[in-house]
Structures are given as C-alpha cells and as structure tokens.
Amino acid sequence: MGPVKCLKTVPAQVHAHQSFHANDVSDAPVLPGPKNILIGAKEDASKSLKDLLEISKQILTENDRGGYTIPAKGLYPYQWNWDSALVALGWATLNEGRAWEELEKLFSAQWEDGLVPHIVFHQPSPTYFPGPEIWGSVQQPMGSTGITQPPVAAITVRNLYETAVNKDLALQKAKELFPMILAWHRWFQSARDPEGTGLVATLHPWESGMDNSPAWDDALHNVPVDQIPPYVRQDLGHVDSAMRPKKDEYDRYLTLLYRFRAVNYDCKQLYFLSPFRVTDLCTNSVLYRANLDLRWLAVELGQGENVKEIDGWIEKARDAFDTLYDAEEGLYKCKDQLTGKLVAAKTSAGFLPLFARVASASQAADLARTLERWLNRVKHSIPSCDPEAPNFEPLRYWRGPVWAIINWMITDGLRAYGFEDLACRIEADTYELLLSHGISEYYNPVTGAPAGGKLFSWTAAMCLAWLSKGAPAARCK
Numbered sequence: 432m433g434p435v436k437c438l439k440t441v442p443a444q445v446h447a448h449q450s451f452h453a454n455d456v457s458d459a460p461v462l463p464g465p466k467n468i469l470i471g472a473k474e475d476a477s478k479s480l481k482d483l484l485e486i487s488k489q490i491l492t493e494n495d496r497g498g499y500t501i502p503a504k505g506l507y508p509y510q511w512n513w514d515s516a517l518v519a520l521g522w523a524t525l526n527e528g529r530a531w532e533e534l535e536k537l538f539s540a541q542w543e544d545g546l547v548p549h550i551v552f553h554q555p556s557p558t559y560f561p562g563p564e565i566w567g568s569v570q571q572p573m574g575s576t577g578i579t580q581p582p583v584a585a586i587t588v589r590n591l592y593e594t595a596v597n598k599d600l601a602l603q604k605a606k607e608l609f610p611m612i613l614a615w616h617r618w619f620q621s622a623r624d625p626e627g628t629g630l631v632a633t634l635h636p637w638e639s640g641m642d643n644s645p646a647w648d649d650a651l652h653n654v655p656v657d658q659i660p661p662y663v664r665q666d667l668g669h670v671d672s673a674m675r676p677k678k679d680e681y682d683r684y685l686t687l688l689y690r691f692r693a694v695n696y697d698c699k700q701l702y703f704l705s706p707f708r709v710t711d712l713c714t715n716s717v718l719y720r721a722n723l724d725l726r727w728l729a730v731e732l733g734q735g736e737n738v739k740e741i742d743g744w745i746e747k748a749r750d751a752f753d754t755l756y757d758a759e760e761g762l763y764k765c766k767d768q769l770t771g772k773l774v775a776a777k778t779s780a781g782f783l784p785l786f787a788r789v790a791s792a793s794q795a796a797d798l799a800r801t802l803e804r805w806l807n808r809v810k811h812s813i814p815s816c817d818p819e820a821p822n823f824e825p826l827r828y829w830r831g832p833v834w835a836i837i838n839w840m841i842t843d844g845l846r847a848y849g850f851e852d853l854a855c856r857i858e859a860d861t862y863e864l865l866l867s868h869g870i871s872e873y874y875n876p877v878t879g880a881p882a883g884g885k886l887f888s889w890t891a892a893m894c895l896a897w898l899s900k901g902a903p904a905a906r907c908k
C-alpha cells in the first residue's frame with residue numbers, strides 16, 4: 432500500500448466555551464492554582480499547550496494519595512494496576528522518584544503466587560463498588576481484588592530506565608522491580624496458560640481493562656447469573672448510566688467474582704472453573720511487548736540467566752498470534768476459549784499487535800489501512816469499536832469512545848512499523864481533543880464530548896508523556 436497520509440493538522444484555536452470540568456461533578460476535587468484553566472483558551476496553541484500540561488500536573492498532584500495515584504476522585508478511589516503503570520509515565524516528566532514510587536506501591540501488593548492485583552485497596556472508601564469486603568481476598572493484608580489487568584509495568588520500567596536523568600536511581604529501582612515483574616509474568620504463564628497455548632486467558636471482563644467491550648458480549652452472555660447478594664452500584668452515582676456497562680453485565684461481573692471468591696482466587700482452579708475465558712488482544716499484546724522489554728531489562732541489568740525463559744514465551748506467543756489474525760477484515764480478533772471461536776466484534780484492541788511488534792509487515796500495512804477507514808468515519812481518533820458496526824455506541828465506555836491511553840499505544844506501534852503520518856494524524860487529533868474538551872476518562876469520537884470520570888489521571892499522564900516535548904504538529908513536520 433502507499434504511505435498513509437496525515438490528513439489533519441492541529442488547529443491554532445481551541446473552543447472558548449469548553450471549560451475545565453471541576454464544576455461539572457459534585458465530587459470533583461478543588462484544584463490548587465489557577466481555576467478553570469481551559470476556559471477562554473488562548474489563540475496561540477503553544478500557550479494552550481502550557482495550560483494543558485499545567486492542568487495535567489495538577490490532576491496527578493490532586494489524585495496523589497501518597498505513593499500511588501487514584502484514577503479519579505469518587506469514581507475510582509483506589510490504586511488500579513494498569514492505570515498506575517501508565518500514570519508513572521506522566522509522573523516521570525515531573526518527578527522521577529515519584530514515578531518509581533508508583534510502581535513500588537503497586538508491587539507491594541503482589542501476591543505470593545506472583546499475581547499483581549487489578550485493584551489495591553490501600554485505604555477504605557465508600558464511593559466504589561465492589562470494594563474490599565465484597566472481594567474478601569485474604570492473600571494480601573492491605574486488601575486487593577483477586578484478578579489482574581494488562582501487565583504494563585515492564586514497559587514502563589524500561590521507558591523510565593532509558594529516559595532517566597537520575598541514572599543511579601533508575602538502576603537501583605529497575606533492579607528491585609525486575610524479579611517482581613518476572614514473577615508476575617511467570618504467573619501469567621502458569622495461571623493463565625496452563626495448557627501451554629502461547630496466549631494467556633482472561634477470566635473476567637475487568638481483567639481485560641476493556642470491561643464492556645462488544646468482544647465479550649457472547650462469552651459473557653454464556654455466563655449464567657447466580658443467586659448473588661443484592662447490590663447497589665456506586666458508579667452510577669458518579670457517571671451517567673448511558674456511559675457505563677448495563678445491569679445485565681454487572682450481574683455477570685459479580686457472578687464471576689463470587690465464584691472466584693468461593694475458591695479463594697486459587698489460580699490453579701480459576702482457569703478451569705471460570706465460565707468466562709477469552710483470549711484478549713489487549714492483555715496478550717501488552718504482555719508480548721512487556722516480555723520484549725523485560726528481556727531487554729534482563730540483559731541490561733545483568734540478569735541474562737532469565738533470557739532463555741523469556742524468549743520461550745515470546746516465540747510461542749508469536750506463532751499463536753497468527754491464529755487471531757482475520758486477513759479478510761485486516762484486523763486481529765479476540766477469541767472465546769470456551770467455544771473455540773474468534774469473536775466477530777471489531778475493536779481497537781485489534782490494532783494493539785502493532786504496539787506488541789508481533790504483526791508482520793504486511794499485517795501491519797493491512798491494519799493501518801483498516802484504521803484509516805475507521806478514522807475517516809469519525810471526527811476524533813481512535814474509536815474503541817468499528818464505527819460502521821451495528822453495536823457501535825459512541826458514548827458507552829469501551830463500545831465506541833476514544834481512550835487516550837489506547838491512542839498512545841497504537842501510535843507507538845504505528846511508528847515502529849513506519850506509519851509516521853498516520854501516527855501524527857492520531858496524535859494531532861488527540862491533542863485537539865484534549866485542548867478542546869479537557870482531561871476526561873474517555874471521549875465521544877463523533878462529537879468530542881468528554882465522558883466518564885473527570886480530571887482523569889491516565890489521560891493527564893498521557894498528556895504529560897506525549898506533550899511535554901511539544902505539540903505534535905511541531906514534531907510531525
């Protein structure tokens with residue numbers, strides 16, 4: 432195919448009526464320093480860039496709970512696994528020590544069997560359901576869930592290590608974290624791929640990080656709803672129900688939780704007893720990339736004796752990834768392991784093998800073409816589902832909205848395969864979105880309207896990681 436062209440440029444202006452959202456939510460934090468910093472935004476983009484970086488810094492500072500960062504006040508009051516690993520990339524632009532601390536705090540909750548939990552309940556909070564009393568796990572004294580999330584940590588450690596100004600600190604912290612990350616990746620192999628297929632299983636939609644993705648619709652539908660204790664959702668007190676998963680999905684999320692709790696989250700049993708077992712492209716792509724980075728760290732840190740083992744995981748996964756490629760669609764697909772079928776739904780996770788570096792050159796060219804087709808259908812990159820699909824819902828969470836973290840991962844992958852123009856187009860789009868609509872959890876790809884939680888940590892972190900070296904237009908020339 433010919434080169435993918437950069438079709439959009441960064442606008443010099445932002446919309447003056449778009450405001451910072453602190454006043455939009457009852458539980459919004461009051462930020463220190465200038466209020467409503469994006470109101471009446473400036474004509475010149477460089478000034479606005481400065482504002483965006485300042486507000487992002489304020490969000491991380493405001494959401495800092497002492498060594499870990501909550502994703503958003505009220506809505507998500509604990510430490511989330513992949514959020515923290517991504518947030519550390521933002522902290523690194525402000526304070527390297529604080530970035531390392533974020534990861535240390537996460538790994539302080541690692542279970543003996545190697546699992547790093549999807550949520551760590553450092554301090555009690557009444558604003559989130561299901562909290563520690565519902566999860567009831569006993570493996571970790573500070574309280575945690577008993578499932579995991581996409582393993583971003585190794586990718587962050589390599590990134591922090593390579594870009595560190597304080598090299599001594601980086602060497603010390605990377606050395607401390609290395610064995611813990613290795614133990615987690617071993618856990619993925621034993622607990623989530625006990626049959627040695629090369630790809631790991633995801634046993635709960637919350638483990639995928641893309642909770643209500645249409646990719647899980649059929650598999651989740653096959654989970655019978657048990658008699659579970661009555662419950663009250665807290666998320667709907669913070670966010671409009673049109674932007675969140677439905678009750679039917681929550682009933683099944685909780686059914687899975689209670690079934691896992693009944694066996695005390697014993698990882699030897701969960702894989703075999705879970706009525707939900709899928710091959711998630713996000714988890715497997717992140718793990719593949721994380722293994723490449725872990726291997727790099729092993730060599731760099733004098734841990735060469737682990738290289739052979741990590742190479743074994745990478746090689747096995749590389750072959751298995753091909754079974755997920757749908758050549759006709761030019762997209763990778765998730766799989767329902769219990770039916771053995773590839774999932775029909777087309778989601779942005781299907782582009783993440785680019786981030787992993789596991790796609791071949793010709794698969795990458797197909798993916799870039801498919802992605803361009805998606806982008807030409809919406810105003811803002813990247814919708815989380817194919818905008819032409821009947822199940823596309825531009826406002827509902829992982830069923831359509833734009834997520835800055837996914838844009839960051841996919842552009843990283845596009846660049847690695849030489850699709851610089853397309854990467855620039857997405858970066859410029861994302862920049863425009865953030866300038867115009869502030870730092871939110873996700874965004875409507877059709878209108879740009881911010882959705883979900885406000886003053887959101889990982890979006891702020893992506894903003895810092897992405898833009899602290901300048902606006903994309905300047906970099907993309």
Ligand SMILES: O=C(O)[C@@H](CO)O[C@H]1O[C@H](CO)[C@@H](O)[C@H](O)[C@H]1O
Binds near residue numbers: 511
């Ligand atoms: O909706 C929820 O209650 C939680 C459940 O883990 O999930 C959402 O928020 C997390 C924190 O930001 C993200 O890590 C997930 O990716 C996102 O889907």
